Structures are given as structure tokens and as C-alpha cells.
Amino acid sequence: MESERNGKATLVITYNSVEGYPSGTYNGKNGPVVVHSNGNAKTWGREEAEGKLGQIMHGLYGKVDQDDVKQIYLYVGLYAKDGALRAASNIAGNGKKLTLVACGCDRSEKSHTAERIGAPIIWSECGGLHTLNKIVSEELTK
Numbered sequence: 174m175e176s177e178r179n180g181k182a183t184l185v186i187t188y189n190s191v192e193g194y195p196s197g198t199y200n201g202k203n204g205p206v207v208v209h210s211n212g213n214a215k216t217w218g219r220e221e222a223e224g225k226l227g228q229i230m231h232g233l234y235g236k237v238d239q240d241d242v243k244q245i246y247l248y249v250g251l252y253a254k255d256g257a258l259r260a261a262s263n264i265a266g267n268g269k270k271l272t273l274v275a276c277g278c279d280r281s282e283k284s285h286t287a288e289r290i291g292a293p294i295i296w297s298e299c300g301g302l303h304t305l306n307k308i309v310s311e312e313l314t315k
């Protein structure tokens with residue numbers, strides 16, 4: 174049972190990027206960590222962010238509700254906040270272990286949504302690149 178659980182994937186989803194981990198699959202000690210991101214250096218502007226998130230979520234359609242997914246980390250920033258919170262609601266609705274990684278912009282709205290869907294929040298800096306880096310590094314080694 175233990176090995177079965179450990180083989181499941183961790184998904185990290187951000188419309189920005191993860192510092193040090195370009196989009197792709199990384200083999201951790203206890204299962205793969207899959208980063209879905211864009212190769213930008215900081216954060217997308219308001220115009221682009223929702224589009225970038227939409228592309229990623231479209232590519233993930235049908236994948237996030239599979240049984241081989243252990244944990245999902247979803248970045249919720251400022252510019253694609255609405256799309257990200259919608260995506261969060263959908264993912265949480267599938268009974269998955271969702272954790273939001275959110276910057277402090279519009280903090281109360283993010284807190285309320287997280288409470289409503291029952292997902293914890295890891296607070297991050299704007300853009301989330303560094304916090305996501307720490308999360309991926311920890312997931313790969315724990």
C-alpha cells in the first residue's frame with residue numbers, strides 16, 4: 174500500500190514559472206513531480222496571465238482527476254486570480270488534495286475561496302517563483 178501511494182504524482186501548476194525547475198517531469202524519491210508552467214522570468218502581465226493559465230488548464234483537462242495524482246499545488250497570483258480560483262474550485266470538487274500557493278494580493282478573497290473549497294494556502298511572494306521552488310525541492314527529496 175505504501176509503495177502504491179508513494180508512486181503517485183505531485184502536480185505543480187502556475188501561469189508563471191518555478192525558479193530552477195522548467196516545465197516538465199522530475200523524478201522524486203517518492204514519485205514524480207510534474208511542473209506545468211511558463212518559461213517567464215518573473216510574472217505575466219494582466220493581459221497575458223489568464224491566457225497562460227487557460228492554456229495550462231486546457232492541457233491538463235482530464236489529467237488532474239486521475240487516481241495517480243497525489244497532491245496538487247496551484248499558484249494563485251493577482252493577474253490570473255479569477256481563473257486560478259475557478260480552477261481551484263474545479264480541482265477541489267474532484268476530491269483531490271489541493272494546496273493553493275498564493276501571494277498576499279487580494280488576500281481575503283483568496284482566504285475565503287480556500288476556506289470554501291477546503292484547501293490550505295501556502296502564502297508566497299508575488300509571482301510565487303521562489304516559494305514554488307522550495308515546494309518542488311521538498312517534494313523531490315521527502
Ligand SMILES: [Zn+2]
Pocket residue numbers: 250251276277278298299300
Ligand atoms: Zn501579489
